[in-house]
Amino acid sequence: MNKKIEFRELGRRDYKEVWDHQQQLFQEILDQKIRNRRENTSEETKNHLLFVEHPHVYTLGKSGDIKNLLVNEDQLKEKNATFYKINRGGDITYHGPGQIVGYPILDLENFFTDIHKYLRLLEETIILTLKEYGVEAGRSEGETGVWLDVGTPFARKICAMGVRASRWVTMHGFAFNVNADLGYFDNIIPCGIEGKAVTSLNVELGVKEVPVDEVKEKIKKHFSALFEAELV
Numbered sequence: 238m239n240k241k242i243e244f245r246e247l248g249r250r251d252y253k254e255v256w257d258h259q260q261q262l263f264q265e266i267l268d269q270k271i272r273n274r275r276e277n278t279s280e281e282t283k284n285h286l287l288f289v290e291h292p293h294v295y296t297l298g299k300s301g302d303i304k305n306l307l308v309n310e311d312q313l314k315e316k317n318a319t320f321y322k323i324n325r326g327g328d329i330t331y332h333g334p335g336q337i338v339g340y341p342i343l344d345l346e347n348f349f350t351d352i353h354k355y356l357r358l359l360e361e362t363i364i365l366t367l368k369e370y371g372v373e374a375g376r377s378e379g380e381t382g383v384w385l386d387v388g389t390p391f392a393r394k395i396c397a398m399g400v401r402a403s404r405w406v407t408m409h410g411f412a413f414n415v416n417a418d419l420g421y422f423d424n425i426i427p428c429g430i431e432g433k434a435v436t437s438l439n440v441e442l443g444v445k446e447v448p449v450d451e452v453k454e455k456i457k458k459h460f461s462a463l464f465e466a467e468l469v
Contacts, residue, residue: 393433
């Protein structure tokens, strides 16, 4: 089993460009697994973790409802935003500047074969990162992602998650609001859940901006520890 994860920082990139890159890496792992089974070989499959920041974009998962996008095409252009219907689970979400978007493209057979556990470890990565900033976060039953003040009228989401998996290979991932412009969430019903607020780390800390590189290092530390993996 290969527990090394190749890490790449992509900077700010167009959503479609990175989606295509994800698909390519995802397919390479699938192809290797198919070859291994067909030829009865055991060549190691690769694992990847991509960090990226996207320009303003809304994405709708395959189980989502287009009605949860509250603006039309012209209004999207006015807001310099784009829209894509994509092949992950979940409903609608927003990506944009001030967010850390993480795409783990892993062969889970290198780690464990449990999608539920995988999602919980992604959540735990962000929960532990927030704890380092003195922010207590948790899970909301039946709602994937990371939340604050769960079970109160003030519940708010700080990190959205949506994944796709095939033959235990994953793609898509998490979007963690660090210095996000929360006004862009007003144009959607986030994750299709009405009446729930969204927040960002800088808002919770009462500061203008949180050092993004510092947050990324904390995420990487907790991710590698939870998955018992080496980021290379």
